[in-house]
Amino acid sequence: MTPDDAADTTPAVDLAAAEAELDLPPIGDRSRYDALMQVIRNRVTVRRFDPDYRMPEEHVEMILEAARHAPSGANAQPWQFIVIRDAEVKRQISEYFVAEQRARAKMKMKFPTPDYRGLATAPGFVVVCADMRWVNAFPVLNDGSELDRIYRENAERILLQSVAAATMSAHLAAAALGYCVWWVTAIGQENAQRAMKPLLGIPEDISVLDIFLFGPPAQKPYKRWRRPYGDIVSLDRFDPAHHLSDAELADWIANRRHRVMYRDARKID
Numbered sequence: 001m002t003p004d005d006a007a008d009t010t011p012a013v014d015l016a017a018a019e020a021e022l023d024l025p026p027i028g029d030r031s032r033y034d035a036l037m038q039v040i041r042n043r044v045t046v047r048r049f050d051p052d053y054r055m056p057e058e059h060v061e062m063i064l065e066a067a068r069h070a071p072s073g074a075n076a077q078p079w080q081f082i083v084i085r086d087a088e089v090k091r092q093i094s095e096y097f098v099a100e101q102r103a104r105a106k107m108k109m110k111f112p113t114p115d116y117r118g119l120a121t122a123p124g125f126v127v128v129c130a131d132m133r134w135v136n137a138f139p140v141l142n143d144g145s146e147l148d149r150i151y152r153e154n155a156e157r158i159l160l161q162s163v164a165a166a167t168m169s170a171h172l173a174a175a176a177l178g179y180c181v182w183w184v185t186a187i188g189q190e191n192a193q194r195a196m197k198p199l200l201g202i203p204e205d206i207s208v209l210d211i212f213l214f215g216p217p218a219q220k221p222y223k224r225w226r227r228p229y230g231d232i233v234s235l236d237r238f239d240p241a242h243h244l245s246d247a248e249l250a251d252w253i254a255n256r257r258h259r260v261m262y263r264d265a266r267k268i269d
């Protein structure tokens with residue numbers, strides 16, 4: 001289908017107003033870049049927040065306003081944000097995670113699952129959802145063919161990347177307001193979805209993708225290790241030196257992962 005085939009081709013916005021709305025800086029202007037980098041560098045995860053802090057409603061709105069402006073595949077904006085204010089609901093979600101943490105420990109997955117008790121008292125608490133039916137807004141055939149399956153797989157990636165873009169915008173806005181953040185994704189599994197949906201009145205075809213926590217830290221934040229620039233950027237062609245062997249990757253997971261995740265590599269936080 002080309003836009004010509006679409007039933008209605010009127011722009012969704014008043015174009016003159018939409019052009020006037022933008023405020024782009026001169027190319028190469030450092031001031032906004034520097035301000036943005038300061039926020040990016042200081043966006044930091046903690047897993048315990050000040051339980052007594054009362055999150056101003058205005059801050060929650062400012063943070064989710066940033067999410068609203070994120071880019072998305074086909075401009076579908078396939079996200080929904082549920083702001084949890086009820087302490088009892090926070091406690092119940094936290095309990096689910098603590099149980100999951102214990103279950104994982106028993107399964108010997110070897111993943112150093114963090115301590116999820118801090119969820120219960122996070123002052124900022126947002127459940128990030130996506131309506132997976134939006135994959136139909138991306139290039140798919142919808143004819144049940146093998147080719148359709150391949151396109152749908154990519155469509156799902158487009159959808160997930162879109163919601164991640166909005167989530168990241170919100171995290172950066174929270175960091176800009178001085179809050180520490182926590183991005184929790186350990187909820188994709190079917191049983192986690194089943195536990196959360198009735199609690200929050202989420203319809204069956206909406207998926208919970210992650211939980212976004214923010215607030216003043218109750219543990220001292222610190223900057224985690226980052227790969228050097230030269231290890232992640234190639235010019236023109238993929239740098240073979242960046243291609244880890246399977247053994248190197250396995251070694252990294254076994255011997256380094258816990259050290260880059262936690263302050264004290266001997267225990268989780």
Ligand SMILES: Cc1cc2nc3c(=O)[nH]c(=O)nc-3n(C[C@H](O)[C@H](O)[C@H](O)COP(=O)(O)O)c2cc1C
Binds near residue numbers: 043045223224
């Ligand atoms: C996509 C994504 C998923 C994550 N999932 C979890 C999670 O389920 N539980 C958790 O405690 N932290 C989770 N995190 C937080 C990361 O562990 C954290 O961002 C990383 O260790 C780097 O630390 P920093 O945020 O302080 O830079 C996630 C982060 C991202 C971006």
